[in-house]
Amino acid sequence: MNDQAPRRAGYLYYQAVSFALLLVMAGFSIAGLWGVVGLAFPSLTIESYSFKSLRTRTQYLDENYVKKNGLYYRKMEGDTATGISIDDATERWRDARDEALANERRNAGRQVVLWLVAIAVCLPPYLMHRRVVEAAARAEGVLR
Numbered sequence: 001m002n003d004q005a006p007r008r009a010g011y012l013y014y015q016a017v018s019f020a021l022l023l024v025m026a027g028f029s030i031a032g033l034w035g036v037v038g039l040a041f042p043s044l045t046i047e048s049y050s051f052k053s054l055r056t057r058t059q060y061l062d063e064n065y066v067k068k069n070g071l072y073y074r075k076m077e078g079d080t081a082t083g084i085s086i087d088d089a090t091e092r093w094r095d096a097r098d099e100a101l102a103n104e105r106r107n108a109g110r111q112v113v114l115w116l117v118a119i120a121v122c123l124p125p126y127l128m129h130r131r132v133v134e135a136a137a138r139a140e141g142v143l144r
Contacts, residue, residue: 032115038108
């Protein structure tokens with residue numbers, strides 16, 4: 001009975017560590033899968049508040065420009081601004097939208113890389129701890 005206590009504590013340690021590693025891998029897997037979705041469809045994963053004015057050209061023009069005499073003037077620049085045509089405003093909207101989506105893809109790529117690193121770091125210790133737990137369970141007769 002006396003020699004059972006240290007083995008039981010070690011067994012519980014290996015169980016706790018393998019469970020913690022499993023939870024870490026599950027958490028990073030959820031974030032990594034969200035990153036994969038962000039890589040494939042960045043307009044779905046981008047924050048709606050920051051992307052709100054870029055969804056359509058009309059929203060972008062309404063929030064950033066004032067139309068006077070057929071030209072569009074930046075709202076923030078006041079009277080010193082020079083006007084631009086609708087084609088130039090559309091080009092600026094496309095550039096801003098493409099930049100926002102590229103930033104979202106870049107962030108999603110970082111999530112995927114972090115997921116792969118977490119799996120590469122956590123999987124070997126998890127498998128080792130799991131083998132020890134299974135061997136101890138077989139020795140105690142819990143597993144066959």
